Amino acid sequence: MERKWVKIKVNGKERQLYLKPNDLLLNVLRDELGLMGAKYGCGIGECGACTVLVNGRPMLSCLILAVTMDGQEITTVEGLGDYDQLHPLQQSFLDHGAIQCGFCTPGMLVTAKGLLDENPNPSEEEIRDYLRGNLCRCTGYTAIVKAVKEASKAV
Amino acid sequence: METNTKILACEYQYLESSELGQVLTWLEEYGEKAAVLAGGTDLLVKMKMGNLQPDCVIYIKKIAELDYIKDDADALRIGATTSLATIERNEVVKTYYSALYEAVRSMAAVSIRNMGTIGGNLGNASPAADTAPPLLVYDATLKLVSQQGERLVPLNEFFVGPSQSVLKPNEIIAEIIIPKLGPDSGSSFLKLGRVSADIAKINVAVYMLRSGSKCESCRIAFGSVAPTPIRVPQAEAMLNGKEINEELLGAAAQAGAAEIKPITDNRSTKAYRQKVSKVILQEALQAAWQRAGGAL
Numbered sequence: 207m208e209r210k211w212v213k214i215k216v217n218g219k220e221r222q223l224y225l226k227p228n229d230l231l232l233n234v235l236r237d238e239l240g241l242m243g244a245k246y247g248c249g250i251g252e253c254g255a256c257t258v259l260v261n262g263r264p265m266l267s268c269l270i271l272a273v274t275m276d277g278q279e280i281t282t283v284e285g286l287g288d289y290d291q292l293h294p295l296q297q298s299f300l301d302h303g304a305i306q307c308g309f310c311t312p313g314m315l316v317t318a319k320g321l322l323d324e325n326p327n328p329s330e331e332e333i334r335d336y337l338r339g340n341l342c343r344c345t346g347y348t349a350i351v352k353a354v355k356e357a358s359k360a361v
Numbered sequence: 362m363e364t365n366t367k368i369l370a371c372e373y374q375y376l377e378s379s380e381l382g383q384v385l386t387w388l389e390e391y392g393e394k395a396a397v398l399a400g401g402t403d404l405l406v407k408m409k410m411g412n413l414q415p416d417c418v419i420y421i422k423k424i425a426e427l428d429y430i431k432d433d434a435d436a437l438r439i440g441a442t443t444s445l446a447t448i449e450r451n452e453v454v455k456t457y458y459s460a461l462y463e464a465v466r467s468m469a470a471v472s473i474r475n476m477g478t479i480g481g482n483l484g485n486a487s488p489a490a491d492t493a494p495p496l497l498v499y500d501a502t503l504k505l506v507s508q509q510g511e512r513l514v515p516l517n518e519f520f521v522g523p524s525q526s527v528l529k530p531n532e533i534i535a536e537i538i539i540p541k542l543g544p545d546s547g548s549s550f551l552k553l554g555r556v557s558a559d560i561a562k563i564n565v566a567v568y569m570l571r572s573g574s575k576c577e578s579c580r581i582a583f584g585s586v587a588p589t590p591i592r593v594p595q596a597e598a599m600l601n602g603k604e605i606n607e608e609l610l611g612a613a614a615q616a617g618a619a620e621i622k623p624i625t626d627n628r629s630t631k632a633y634r635q636k637v638s639k640v641i642l643q644e645a646l647q648a649a650w651q652r653a654g655g656a657l
Contacts, residue, residue: 227373250409251406265472268367269405274401338470
């Protein structure tokens, strides 16, 4: 398979990558760029653990060919905030104990970011509906929904 | 070979273009050996599972001229690579095409709707495709294009069987054409899944055009209950031209339930689908009639 040069903006930084046509965006983020936030869960679009923002909209990086992202802008959980300055959503997840094992958390956070960018003041029902594709096997949904609701007041 | 969904194991040639003409040339050349990639939410899963091994993958989402919603005088026209999320956010769809709006809202999750396209949902020809029943009751037509030109195919002649349609290997869906609906009309969509983001166990759409207390014309379509999404003409005939009341809607729902041919699969049993089809059809009929301004 012929490799292809692509330019993808990841968390604000322009990256030049030499990719195989069957490289998945998730694996490029994790293995080539060292961004370990997005997780491999189901691989077939059921769980939401691999969610990243593509041009600001939540999408599943395990079902995206990285070569199709040429010229696009990706935001992973690492792009939301950093250790010194957490994004209000990240701080709110900590404050509300909305993290148990943590595996679903990056997907939850970026999906919630997508929600607040679209709808800055969502109701509980709207939060639950928007997050319905992100599964938490620890079943920590109550705290997660509360964290998003509280963060919406801060954002 | 054991399935590993962490990677995409198969190898292929990757082609992309922002020109429709170039894509049609490639399709002419590669035909059945090519897979057309738009949102990828179905195609990549099939490829990961080993159900599909194309020699080449042609990416069409860079073709700007296939991504639009146009509200023309005679019809609503939707480009094939328009994402489900774009349709969901469209005010015309939300206000006038309730069944389509409800169908898209019911589909999967936000992330999948941001990726998946309406052309892909139809082109896969899944009997469970949620956009199919609404588009069938709206009497939608598909514009298919190839290097030889374009042809118009009514949606009710498009599906042939599970994963099978009249789409030829050298063609792609370019546009979905939905006729304007009458002023006193209403439509609705209902679906049952195992959980809220699921593929349908059964889904149904209803369109009704009202004239006073009579139903001037009615169209009903089910999904997931036959090899293709289907209309149920006997139930429709019971309502066409009739005074509408609860009792008649119940009888039509009974008739519609008798017309479907469901199977037992991993999402539901045949017996359950048969029983529940009457219930959801009755509810959908009531909703469509009331939205058309009719009283019950």
